Amino acid sequence: MQVITAVQALKQYIRVLKERRSTIGLVPTMGALHEGHLSLVRQAKKENDAVVVSIFVNPLQFGKNEDFSRYPRTFDNDCNILSQEGVNIVFNPGASEMYPDGFCTAVIPESLEDKLCGKSRPGHFRGVAVVVLKLFNLIQPDVAYFGQKDFQQTVVIRRIVSDLNAGVTIKVLPTIRDQNGLALSSRNAYLSETERNDALCLYQALIRAQSLVKTGIVNTEEMVREMEKIISQSKSATIDYISVVNPETLESVQKAQSGDVVALAVRIGKTRLIDNVILTIYEQPILSDT
Amino acid sequence: MQVITAVQALKQYIRVLKERRSTIGLVPTMGALHEGHLSLVRQAKKENDAVVVSIFVNPLQFGKNEDFSRYPRTFDNDCNILSQEGVNIVFNPGASEMYPDGFCTAVIPESLEDKLCGKSRPGHFRGVAVVVLKLFNLIQPDVAYFGQKDFQQTVVIRRIVSDLNAGVTIKVLPTIRDQNGLALSSRNAYLSETERNDALCLYQALIRAQSLVKTGIVNTEEMVREMEKIISQSKSATIDYISVVNPETLESVQKAQSGDVVALAVRIGKTRLIDNVILTIYEQPILSDT
Numbered sequence: 001m002q003v004i005t006a007v008q009a010l011k012q013y014i015r016v017l018k019e020r021r022s023t024i025g026l027v028p029t030m031g032a033l034h035e036g037h038l039s040l041v042r043q044a045k046k047e048n049d050a051v052v053v054s055i056f057v058n059p060l061q062f063g064k065n066e067d068f069s070r071y072p073r074t075f076d077n078d079c080n081i082l083s084q085e086g087v088n089i090v091f092n093p094g095a096s097e098m099y100p101d102g103f104c105t106a107v108i109p110e111s112l113e114d115k116l117c118g119k120s121r122p123g124h125f126r127g128v129a130v131v132v133l134k135l136f137n138l139i140q141p142d143v144a145y146f147g148q149k150d151f152q153q154t155v156v157i158r159r160i161v162s163d164l165n166a167g168v169t170i171k172v173l174p175t176i177r178d179q180n181g182l183a184l185s186s187r188n189a190y191l192s193e194t195e196r197n198d199a200l201c202l203y204q205a206l207i208r209a210q211s212l213v214k215t216g217i218v219n220t221e222e223m224v225r226e227m228e229k230i231i232s233q234s235k236s237a238t239i240d241y242i243s244v245v246n247p248e249t250l251e252s253v254q255k256a257q258s259g260d261v262v263a264l265a266v267r268i269g270k271t272r273l274i275d276n277v278i279l280t281i282y283e284q285p286i287l288s289d290t
Numbered sequence: 291m292q293v294i295t296a297v298q299a300l301k302q303y304i305r306v307l308k309e310r311r312s313t314i315g316l317v318p319t320m321g322a323l324h325e326g327h328l329s330l331v332r333q334a335k336k337e338n339d340a341v342v343v344s345i346f347v348n349p350l351q352f353g354k355n356e357d358f359s360r361y362p363r364t365f366d367n368d369c370n371i372l373s374q375e376g377v378n379i380v381f382n383p384g385a386s387e388m389y390p391d392g393f394c395t396a397v398i399p400e401s402l403e404d405k406l407c408g409k410s411r412p413g414h415f416r417g418v419a420v421v422v423l424k425l426f427n428l429i430q431p432d433v434a435y436f437g438q439k440d441f442q443q444t445v446v447i448r449r450i451v452s453d454l455n456a457g458v459t460i461k462v463l464p465t466i467r468d469q470n471g472l473a474l475s476s477r478n479a480y481l482s483e484t485e486r487n488d489a490l491c492l493y494q495a496l497i498r499a500q501s502l503v504k505t506g507i508v509n510t511e512e513m514v515r516e517m518e519k520i521i522s523q524s525k526s527a528t529i530d531y532i533s534v535v536n537p538e539t540l541e542s543v544q545k546a547q548s549g550d551v552v553a554l555a556v557r558i559g560k561t562r563l564i565d566n567v568i569l570t571i572y573e574q575p576i577l578s579d580t
Contacts, residue, residue: 007455102538104399104400104401104449104453105397105399105449105453105454106397106398106400107454109395110394110395110396111394129395134454137455137456137457138457159395163393163395164397164420164423164424165424165427167427248392249392
């Protein structure tokens with residue numbers, strides 16, 4: 001496994017892969033790897049000749065008062081894991097390698113960036129958009145892999161890839177959860193034991209939403225009220241948002257349909273967590289009048 | 291020569307070229323071709339296995355009160371010329387092919403877009419940035435060719451290519467002028483005979499700036515005053531801006547150096563024209579004291 005920190009060196013490795021006509025799978029990460037990331041790496045490994053994992057805590061996607069400086073960094077451990085998974089290249093650039101002096105280009109998913117998480121994280125998604133586009137241009141992957149947990153991120157990335165004709169296939173894999181249902185996240189490391197227990201309310205609320213629609217309750221106001229009840233039972237929880245949205249436009253819907261996404265962000269103590277489910281609504285059997 | 295209007299068809303042609311490992315030269319245009327464009331096409335032809343010329347009057351780079359609807363369109367004639375030049379592909383998409391419903395991604399060269407032409411053409415350079423990035427992603431050229439006449443455009447494009455690691459070599463070729471010095475531009479078609487004569491003041495002013503610095507007058511305030519004098523002699527001329535700038539940052543300089551660019555925009559009647567020169571300042575011989 002090659003660990004590369006310089007853009008120029010990365011370009012050379014990619015050129016060699018392209019000359020050999022190797023297909024490339026990319027898993028962009030901020031490190032602090034968990035089983036969620038590894039599910040992406042394993043899928044990438046299955047489907048491509050070569051796998052590149054980027055580890056870059058991207059300053060542009062953190063707000064001024066967010067957790068950039070204390071975001072978990074476990075680089076050596078990450079590399080050990082990735083090496084065991086048979087990853088070919090780890091790209092771990094410094095910030096000045098990605099954003100040299102004079103850098104001034106913004107990539108803005110205009111109708112998507114002020115919705116859901118964008119409201120409380122202004123600038124976050126343009127930070128995501130620009131770094132992902134840079135990684136795509138540098139690594140030229142055939143397929144890039146993302147986790148469903150970061151739902152809005154996946155919508156933004158699909159949008160910019162389509163809008164800019166970036167020519168990368170985006171695959172989104174299911175959220176990986178612990179045995180209690182908590183979505184794996186590098187930020188779970190911030191949680192105390194009590195908070196980790198409180199954090200289960202996110203998934204419990206989502207499960208409740210899913211079961212409501214299966215019983216025919218598709219009015220999203222009612223769904224959200226029920227979810228709020230569940231979350232309010234956790235002492236350390238403060239709701240940022242709960243929303244049922246169209247999975248492409250991220251517009252709120254009034255009546256939930258199959259394929260809509262229930263997304264939420266909740267602060268557990270000082271830790272902001274997100275989670276979501278894609279709704280499946282079984283057709284009700286039509287009862288005969290006779 | 292293939293004339294292609296659909297993105298999907300273009301992708302297939304490009305895939306074939308890439309499989310053959312053909313190098314690709316791209317000349318992005320808005321049509322209404324003149325010798326300036328053809329100098330780019332000929333250079334592209336010399337240096338690449340295949341040449342793609344895009345003809346797309348990009349609505350995103352026109353302001354609401356600008357000349358999008360009346361911009362000259364001479365498609366059949368353009369194709370005849372390009373066919374004679376041995377161009378391989380003309381890409382002529384419709385606006386909905388480039389910007390389908392839901393399109394919402396902006397690419398913004400933040401510190402460059404509000405300078406020079408950007409002041410009187412808000413939004414112009416983000417329109418240029420997004421269409422050029424799309425063309426680069428679709429066509430994957432080894433080299434893309436632009437004319438020096440659109441100086442700020444070349445600076446913006448170099449910047450976004452560098453910032454986003456787009457991996458395309460940008461070549462900027464000299465401005466082509468008529469026998470009187472008028473820079474060739476599709477918009478010259480708007481000029482009456484009198485206006486065409488008045489329009490010579492742009493280049494005359496630039497020539498004056500160049501000769502001033504060669505005599506040691508590098509104070510840009512003085513240079514601009516002298517240029518204003520020349521332009522004010524043309525009845526139909528209204529100055530938009532005259533500026534001496536650093537060729538990368540586009541910041542105005544107080545004392546001109548070799549490599550700085552004198553750029554101007556002048557309205558001749560209702561037609562806004564631009565032109566520029568790159569300053570060359572010969573070193574003064576150092577006189578001996580003895």
